[in-house]
Amino acid sequence: MEKIKCIAIDDEPFALEILSEDIGKVPFLELKGKFSSPILVKDNLDNIDLIFLDIQMPNISGIHFLRNLENPPMVIFTTAFHQYAMDGFDLKVIDYLLKPIPYERFLQAVEHARELFELRLQRQKKEKHFLVVYSEYKQIKVFSEDIVYIEGLKDYVKIYLHNQPKPILTRLNLKGILEKLPQNQFSRVHNSFIVSMTQIQSFQKNFIFLQNGQQIPVGAKFLKGFFEKIKQI
Template sequence: MTPMRCLAIDDEPFALEILADDIRRVPFLTLAGQFSSPLAASDLLRRESIDLLFLDIQMPTQTGIQFLRTLSDPPMVIFTTAYEQYALEGYELAVVDYLLKPIPFERFQKAVSKAYELFQLRLSASEPTPPAPAERSFFFIFSEYREIKIFFDEILYVEGLKDYVKIYTSQQPRPFLSRLSLKALEGRLPDRDFCRVHKSFIVPLARIRSFQRTKLFIGAQEIPVGSSYVAEFERKYRIG
């Protein structure tokens, strides 16, 4: 089991100690550092590889949201806060989860398990693969105020969330978040290589490791297969 290296940032000493204790209780988490401010944590983030950041929001001098926006290549992030009103901003920043204090350990476990599944998916995606063709196909999305090129062969899966989509790729720990409907994005993907398997999910057929009738696996990530999509998915998957 490859552990995730974690960093905890919270300006409340008691809350920080509880968070650190929770991290130590989980076998697949390693606490690399705990800090009372983003500024104090910045040097370690620059020097070392961090997989998961636990980040308080309401802090003096700089909020957790402001700090996250300054990071050019942030790790996965779980917000820990006593305030519900920042949930939408957390959603827009594509954080892994949003935990409200006081945080029950069962809820904490659910959040870090979700992060670890994504972490394992990244690891499996980074394993050597056959050389890609010289000409790689791609498309553009608008995300975080910029145009981003997405290569089809880097997509792990796509999740639809109301008027947004999350595009999980092998190239960064966080998904790309774009204001598109899943149907609109489906029209941009090559039909021979991708399949919609649920009202909320599209997957690349080549990334599927195994499947049952109600679910499939891409790396360690479990994706549900909707009953109305089973027949078409099995047809395309078996042909492919």
């Protein structure tokens, strides 16, 4: 199965280390980072599926942090305090683990997370993703699976589709259209290009070769993110 990418947040070093070790024992979990404070997380939630989150921490509590996330991933609270259980229920967290956390109880929580993760993956596969763009004075429905690559032209983008020689030209920028696309299926590889990961035939350090023969340059600042997504395919 596809691994559940997770991070751990806890201000107690020993607790964070124990939690990291427990995560490492589970084959379907992949620890992408551990943090002593939610403040340090910043932009590290991209492509994260699960957060192990302590509650009582200096500067900002886990509850406050979670309430302020616009589209939070799955969350398992890890805390020494039982009185926040109702908050966890209100915030729809996966589970509520009390420290010290028995490994068997930890496994029970992550198994619940795996069931939900697999259910979401199945639902995503059944539902075809699409976006609606305005072009040539009309609204056009574009299925993401039909997109080969996208080229940015300042305030416009060209969307290149399968079996359609003429691209769709619409008034958007690359950042804006990338936010509308499934993050695991597309990667921005250059200041001027987004590619569909399923359309990649081969790649070198500086170039990607698509199945239709198109050659796309890869910018140095996008290399790391691109390689991370390649590993997930």
